Amino acid sequence: MLSELFSGILTLSWGNLVMIAVGALLIYLAIVKKYEPALLLPIGFGTILVNIPLSSAIDQMVGALQHRGVLSIFFDVGIATEIFPLLIFIAVGAMIDFTPLLENPVMFLFGAAAQFGIFGTMMVATLLGFDLKESASIGIIGAADGPTSIYVASRFARHMLGPISVAAYSYMSLVPIIQPPVIKALTSKKERMIKMQPMPCKIPRIVKIIFPICITIMASLLAPTSAALIGFLMFGNLLRECGVLEGLSKTAQSELANLVTILLGLTIASTMTADKFLKPQTLMILGLGLIAFVFDTAAGVLFAKFLNIFLKNKLNPMLGAAGISAFPMSARVIHKMGLQEDPTNFLLMYAAGANTAGQIGSVLAGGILISLIGGIRL
Amino acid sequence: MIKTFLMALKLGLTGYFFLVGLLVMFFLFVKLLLKLFMRDK
Numbered sequence: 001m002l003s004e005l006f007s008g009i010l011t012l013s014w015g016n017l018v019m020i021a022v023g024a025l026l027i028y029l030a031i032v033k034k035y036e037p038a039l040l041l042p043i044g045f046g047t048i049l050v051n052i053p054l055s056s057a058i059d060q061m062v063g064a065l066q067h068r069g070v071l072s073i074f075f076d077v078g079i080a081t082e083i084f085p086l087l088i089f090i091a092v093g094a095m096i097d098f099t100p101l102l103e104n105p106v107m108f109l110f111g112a113a114a115q116f117g118i119f120g121t122m123m124v125a126t127l128l129g130f131d132l133k134e135s136a137s138i139g140i141i142g143a144a145d146g147p148t149s150i151y152v153a154s155r156f157a158r159h160m161l162g163p164i165s166v167a168a169y170s171y172m173s174l175v176p177i178i179q180p181p182v183i184k185a186l187t188s189k190k191e192r193m194i195k196m197q198p199m200p201c202k203i204p205r206i207v208k209i210i211f212p213i214c215i216t217i218m219a220s221l222l223a224p225t226s227a228a229l230i231g232f233l234m235f236g237n238l239l240r241e242c243g244v245l246e247g248l249s250k251t252a253q254s255e256l257a258n259l260v261t262i263l264l265g266l267t268i269a270s271t272m273t274a275d276k277f278l279k280p281q282t283l284m285i286l287g288l289g290l291i292a293f294v295f296d297t298a299a300g301v302l303f304a305k306f307l308n309i310f311l312k313n314k315l316n317p318m319l320g321a322a323g324i325s326a327f328p329m330s331a332r333v334i335h336k337m338g339l340q341e342d343p344t345n346f347l348l349m350y351a352a353g354a355n356t357a358g359q360i361g362s363v364l365a366g367g368i369l370i371s372l373i374g375g376i377r378l
Numbered sequence: 379m380i381k382t383f384l385m386a387l388k389l390g391l392t393g394y395f396f397l398v399g400l401l402v403m404f405f406l407f408v409k410l411l412l413k414l415f416m417r418d419k
Contacts, residue, residue, distance in 0.1 A: 105408040112401035119390035126386040129379060135386055204415045211411070215404060222400060361401055368393045376385075 011053040015274030022277070023047030023269075026166070035173035038258075039146060039265045043166065046071065046269020058270050071270035074263060079154050079161070084264045085147035086232045091257035092147070092359070093236020094249050096327065098211060100353035102203045107319070107350065111357025113303030114323030115365045117142030117296030121288050122369075128284055133157055136373045138285055141168045142292030143362035144175070144326040150268065151229060152366045155374065162271035163282040167289030175329045178290070179321055180337060182297040187317050191305070192341045194316040196350050208241040219364055225374065226367020233363055296324045300354075316347060322354035325362035331355040 003010060026044030030037035049057045050071060058069035078084035101107055122139030130138060133156035140152040141164060149168040153161045171178065183192075212234035220227035239249040271277075304320030322334045331351035338347040 102408055102412070105405045105412070108401045108405035108408070109398075112398040115397055116394060119394040123383060123386045123390050126383040127379065132382055132386060132389075135382075139390075201416065203412075207411050207415050211408070214407065214411075218403065218407065219400065222403075223396075357401065360404070361397060364400055365393070365397050368397055372389045372393050 008053050013053070013274065015278050016051045016053055018278060019051035019272065019274045020048050022272070023049075023051065029170070033173075036146075036169045038261050039169045040166075040173075042262055042265025043169075043269045043272070046266040047272040049266075050270055050273055058273070069270075071267055074267040075270050078263060078267055079150065080158070082151055082154060082228070084260055084267065085151040085154070086228055087256060087260045088147040088264065089229060089232035089363070090236040090239075091252050091260065093212070093233040093238075094240045094252035095257070096233075096237060096356055096359060097240075097352075098208065098237065098356050099203055100349045101356045102207060102211065104350055104353045106315070107323075107353035108357045108360075109307065110300050110304065110320045110323030110354040111359075111361035112323070113320060114296045114300030114354075114358055115142070115361045116299030117292035117294070117324075118362075118365050118369070120295040120299075121292035124291060125284075125288055128288070130281075130284075132373055132376060134160060136369045137164055138288045139292060140164075140366060140369060141171065141285075141289035142296050142324075143365055144168070144172055144293065144296065144324040144330070145359065145362040145366075146172065147264075148229065148325075148362050148366040150264070152369055155370060158271070159276060160281070160285060161268060162277050163285040164289075165268045166272075167286050171289050171293050172326045172329065175293070175324075175326045176333050178293050179297050179330065179333050182294055183301055183318050183321050183334075183337065186298060186301045187305075189341060191317050192337065193345060194314050195342075195345050196316055196319075196347065197313050205241070205243065209238065212237040212241065215360070219367075223364060223367045223371055225371040226364050229363045229367050230360070233359070293324070297321045300324065316345075316350070319347065319350050319354050322351040323358045323361065325355070325358040327355045327359050328352060330358070 023044045026040045029035040030041035057071045059072040060067045118139045121142050122135045125135035125138045137153040137157035140149045146168050153164045216231050216234040219230045239245050300320030300323040301317050304317035308314045318334045322330045324330050334351040335348040338345040
């Protein structure tokens with residue numbers, strides 16, 4: 001009888017202890033280092049919760065009967081069906097102001113170029129022994145966009161969802177550490193000091209309303225698998241820009257975002273069990289995620305330098321690096337780097353344009369990957 | 379592994395350039411929108 005009462009302690013393994021330490025580390029990073037606390041804290045706490053032996057938070061076999069755990073149920077309802085990441089996209093869309101992008105549409109090109117990390121890392125991952133679907137799921141860490149990473153990984157490699165999510169959110173918060181050395185290695189001081197041409201005049205409201213509708217139609221027609229992703233993102237943006245649904249827009253930006261973030265973080269933690277996480281593969285995924293961010297940054301900068309060969313009014317090549325989706329972190333990093341080189345060089349709005357283009361690019365990249373790889377039988 | 383890599387190379391490059399094409403199209407579309415609605419500004 002006593003052994004049943006103490007069954008939790010008696011079945012505690014080294015794996016459980018290590019994972020509880022991982023959970024505590026994530027909580028530490030969230031609170032002390034402020035690395036994406038909204039996600040890393042729920043993931044960290046959830047990791048502790050699911051690694052308690054016989055935890056009722058996740059599915060357990062009790063004799064011949066399966067006891068359903070609440071986090072496993074959330075996983076089936078929210079992640080396996082892709083509902084949670086899609087709801088987050090409504091919130092993200094409502095938070096994003098595309099005005100800087102509309103004022104400088106050339107920034108769309110950076111939003112495309114800086115997605116190279118996704119595809120480049122996918123190729124590298126296959127060389128490390130991952131199959132195509134796993135490689136695509138690892139590559140999507142380079143989207144620098146948590147919900148897109150979760151969306152793609154939940155389709156292709158659910159067993160790797162934990163490390164992929166942790167890598168995606170951790171590196172997003174490490175953008176201020178990852179991007180500057182790559183940018184400095186690829187640009188000269190003179191290039192970093194390039195000042196941008198003044199922004200054109202005010203964007204009419206009608207353009208801001210037409211934009212999300214038409215982008216959804218065009219993207220969905222050309223890449224139907226991205227319809228849900230881009231559609232939910234742009235729907236959120238339409239709520240923001242339409243001007244008649246302020247209440248819904250604010251709800252999407254605050255209550256919806258916060259509620260789904262809590263559920264998403266805790267639910268992802270249900271995949272962070274010792275048997276799934278403590279593998280050499282996890283270290284490889286974390287390493288490849290870093291490579292993806294470096295590839296993204298390098299591709300954006302090199303593409304901007306390439307464009308400058310043909311342009312009379314040169315673009316600051318650092319803006320290429322803002323084409324990754326880590327919004328608004330990356331834009332702030334580029335702005336700060338510009339100010340370091342020349343205190344009168346204000347790049348924030350241009351970088352924000354490239355950054356929002358990166359958001360659209362990363363979402364489309366997710367849809368394209370699903371379309372290209374989803375149909376392949378391995 | 380080499381076969382998988384070659385497949386990833388092919389799909390990766392196809393996907394990347396398709397994405398670039400799509401965003402170039404958006405760039406042209408926004409240019410057109412601005413031309414249409416900012417003519418008098």
